Amino acid sequence: MAERTGVIHDIGYRGYDGPREGTGALALTLYVTGLRHAFGLGRSGRSKVLPFLLLGLGVVPAVIVVGVVTMVRLNSLPVSYAAYLGQIQMLVTLFAAAQAPVLFSRDLRHRSIVLYLARPLPPALFALTRWASLASAILVFTLLPTLVLYGGGLLAGLDTGDETPVFLRSVALQLMLAALLAGITGLISSVALRRGFAVVASILALIVVAGVVLIVQEIAAYEGIEAVGEIAGLFSPWALHNGLAQAWEAGGRSTIVLTDAWAWTYLATALVVCAACLALLVRRFVKVGSR
Amino acid sequence: MNATIVKLALQALLGRRRFWLLLGLPLALIGLTVLISSLSSDGEAAWPMVSFLGYPLVLPLVAILAASSVLGPEVDDGSIVYLLSKPVSRHVIAVSKWVVAWTATVGVGSLGVLAAALIAGGGDRALAWWIAALVAGTTYSALFLALSAFTRHAVVAGLIFVLIWEGLAGGFLSGVAWLSVGQWGIRVGHEISSLLDDPANLPWAVIASLVVTIGGVWFAGDRLRSFALTEDE
Numbered sequence: 001m002a003e004r005t006g007v008i009h010d011i012g013y014r015g016y017d018g019p020r021e022g023t024g025a026l027a028l029t030l031y032v033t034g035l036r037h038a039f040g041l042g043r044s045g046r047s048k049v050l051p052f053l054l055l056g057l058g059v060v061p062a063v064i065v066v067g068v069v070t071m072v073r074l075n076s077l078p079v080s081y082a083a084y085l086g087q088i089q090m091l092v093t094l095f096a097a098a099q100a101p102v103l104f105s106r107d108l109r110h111r112s113i114v115l116y117l118a119r120p121l122p123p124a125l126f127a128l129t130r131w132a133s134l135a136s137a138i139l140v141f142t143l144l145p146t147l148v149l150y151g152g153g154l155l156a157g158l159d160t161g162d163e164t165p166v167f168l169r170s171v172a173l174q175l176m177l178a179a180l181l182a183g184i185t186g187l188i189s190s191v192a193l194r195r196g197f198a199v200v201a202s203i204l205a206l207i208v209v210a211g212v213v214l215i216v217q218e219i220a221a222y223e224g225i226e227a228v229g230e231i232a233g234l235f236s237p238w239a240l241h242n243g244l245a246q247a248w249e250a251g252g253r254s255t256i257v258l259t260d261a262w263a264w265t266y267l268a269t270a271l272v273v274c275a276a277c278l279a280l281l282v283r284r285f286v287k288v289g290s291r
Numbered sequence: 292m293n294a295t296i297v298k299l300a301l302q303a304l305l306g307r308r309r310f311w312l313l314l315g316l317p318l319a320l321i322g323l324t325v326l327i328s329s330l331s332s333d334g335e336a337a338w339p340m341v342s343f344l345g346y347p348l349v350l351p352l353v354a355i356l357a358a359s360s361v362l363g364p365e366v367d368d369g370s371i372v373y374l375l376s377k378p379v380s381r382h383v384i385a386v387s388k389w390v391v392a393w394t395a396t397v398g399v400g401s402l403g404v405l406a407a408a409l410i411a412g413g414g415d416r417a418l419a420w421w422i423a424a425l426v427a428g429t430t431y432s433a434l435f436l437a438l439s440a441f442t443r444h445a446v447v448a449g450l451i452f453v454l455i456w457e458g459l460a461g462g463f464l465s466g467v468a469w470l471s472v473g474q475w476g477i478r479v480g481h482e483i484s485s486l487l488d489d490p491a492n493l494p495w496a497v498i499a500s501l502v503v504t505i506g507g508v509w510f511a512g513d514r515l516r517s518f519a520l521t522e523d524e
Contacts, residue, residue: 050447057455090454098447192308194367196359196446200352201312203450208316208348212323215339219331228330 026121027129034133038099039140050098055141058091062145066152076162077153080251081146081170085177086242088145090207093181093238096138097202100185101195103130109193113288123289124282127190131281135182142174169250173241176270180237181206183277190284210236217255229256234269244270293379293387300361300391313356313395317403320345324407337411341420345404347473350424351431351453353400357392358435359446362511366443375518385512389436396428419484427476430500433507434472440514465490475500 033042039055040048065079079087107113117123150167154160184205189198213236220229233239233256245252247263258266304310320340328337365371374384401424408417434452439445453473461467461474468474468490478496481487 050444053451090459094447094450094454097450194364195443196356196363197308197312199446199450200356203454204312204316204352207454208319208344208352211344211348215343216327218339219327219336222333222336223331 023120023122023125026119027125030116030121030126030129031133031136034103034130035136035140037102038134038137047102051095054091054095054098055144058088058095058141059145059148061088062148063152065149066156069153069158070156073157076158077149077251079149081149081167082173082242082245082250082252084145084149084251085142085170085174086238086245086253089210089238092138092142092177093203093206093210095141096134096181096185097199097206099137100134100182100189100202101198103134104186104189105193105195105198108190108288113285117289123285126289127281127285128278131182131186131278134186135178138178138181139174142178143171146170146174166249166251169248170245170252173245173248173250173252176244176267176274177237177241179274180240180270180277183274183281184237187277187281187284190281206237210238213239214255221255226256230258230262233266237270237273240266240270292390293383296374296379296384296387297391299374300388303364304357304360304391304395310360313353313360313399316349316353316356317345317399317406320349320403321406321410324410328410334412337407338416341404341408341411345407346420346424346427346477347453347458350396350400350404350428351449351457351473353403354392354396354428354431355435355446355449355453357395357399358389358432359439359449361388361392362436362439363445366439371515371518375515380512381515382509382512385436385440385508385515389433389508389511392436393429393432396432397425401425401428415484416486419480419482419487422483423476423480423487425476426479426496426500427473430472430475430503430507433504433511437507437510437514440511440518469495469499472500472503 036042039051062084065077065084068074069077085092107116113126116126146167150163153163185202188202188205192198192201213232216232217229217239220226220232230243233243239254242252242254243256243258244250244263244266246254246256247258247260247266304313323344324337324340327340331337362371365374375381401421404424405417405421408420411417435445435449438448442448456467457471457473461471468478471490474488474490475496477487478489478491478493479500481489482493
């Protein structure tokens with residue numbers, strides 16, 4: 001064999017010796033991308049239609065309410081913050097159900113999850129980041145109309161001292177609601193990978209169950225057996241939200257009136273359900289990541 | 292109609308997990324109706340299960356699931372090309388698929404509504420709800436089949452139509468009844484029992500239901516004739 005005469009030319013490639021960002025920066029980027037994707041930002045034009053259509057439908061009535069307050073010179077909002085969310089619960093749920101598959105199903109279905117997990121980002125953190133993105137998106141969705149109500153109401157001359165505490169309590173409840181909805185819809189769409197299937201299952205778990213709970217509560221109130229209505233409320237995130245909003249004066253309406261002990265039970269249930277959803281989500285992604 | 296396509300569509304409908312969701316919905320409705328009519332002393336108490344849950348929610352959900360499972364998965368994974376490349380008229384494909392979706396909707400959804408209505412009290416009113424569910428189920432299945440052929444977001448679009456348009460807007464604006472599949476069915480049912488509402492008028496309800504049904508199936512076939520495979524997610 002002849003002596004090798006080739007040389008390796010130095011054509012200027014260099015290694016990277018700049019600062020390297022840690023897992024935190026990875027998670028933050030993933031969080032921001034997820035939040036943008038939930039609204040279709042950074043995706044095709046067609047994927048922007050649905051979230052913004054729903055968002056528009058959710059905000060327009062709030063603008064109308066503010067208009068009414070301005071024209072008629074009311075001294076309080078005809079529909080207060082939490083009660084308004086109760087009115088648009090269909091839109092919020094539909095948004096959560098339709099956008100959860102965007103964040104949770106696509107990576108699993110197309111197996112692009114292995115590319116994410118090839119980075120130094122643990123699967124558990126991936127799942128939690130996705131959940132945080134969806135929860136934030138839902139929070140933005142609910143916060144926007146209530147902000148319109150609050151800001152518009154104040155501009156129309158409502159009393160700041162009256163409105164602010166109610167508004168802040170409503171925001172706290174929205175945090176709980178967003179965490180719950182994101183946990184439930186996220187879990188469903190990480191298991192049911194077909195988009196349509198996941199959406200219908202989420203709608204079933206949230207809207208149909210909420211409808212059943214409402215009917216049971218009305219009947220319980222009519223029959224005078226409050227305990228049944230209070231227990232029924234534990235099964236639906238919306239009943240939890242509406243019940244607490246009524247009990248803690250966040251401007252909510254609910255068929256049932258919660259006593260103190262029940263209110264804390266509702267809050268505890270919300271936290272437990274949310275934690276359970278997160279644990280199952282993490283388990284699901286850890287299992288997928290280990291394959 | 293083409294027997295082979297009907298068979299394939301049936302397999303797509305029955306062979307998957309979503310069939311259990313399809314069957315579970317009416318079963319849950321019936322179970323809850325039993326529970327409520329046994330819990331409550333008032334004889335009328337279980338009717339809201341039919342009028343607020345079974346008819347406006349469970350029936351359209353069954354129709355959406357049925358219509359999107361006969362067409363949706365094939366469109367999703369692209370295997371519809373193999374079906375479309377056969378020398379079978381696209382309209383025949385659409386009609387065959389609609390027959391399967393319609394059978395499932397009417398069989399599972401309408402019978403579920405009927406069963407719930409019979410448990411809630413029975414009589415003419417139950418029959419009326421059943422007729423309403425038959426009319427609406429037929430129209431819904433054609434409408435949602437057309438949606439499935441039109442867009443990949445058929446499920447969400449269908450849900451928006453049912454929940455936001457018919458449910459939310461229909462609750463505020465009475466005029467929505469003229470453009471609401473569910474209300475047309477109720478109007479037809481009103482002929483049998485006056486306990487059902489009386490929105491719109493009968494000829495309109497019947498003609499509109501027919502037009503949407505026939506138009507929907509025809510549109511689905513027409514969309515299949517000019518099908519774009521490279522639609523984005």
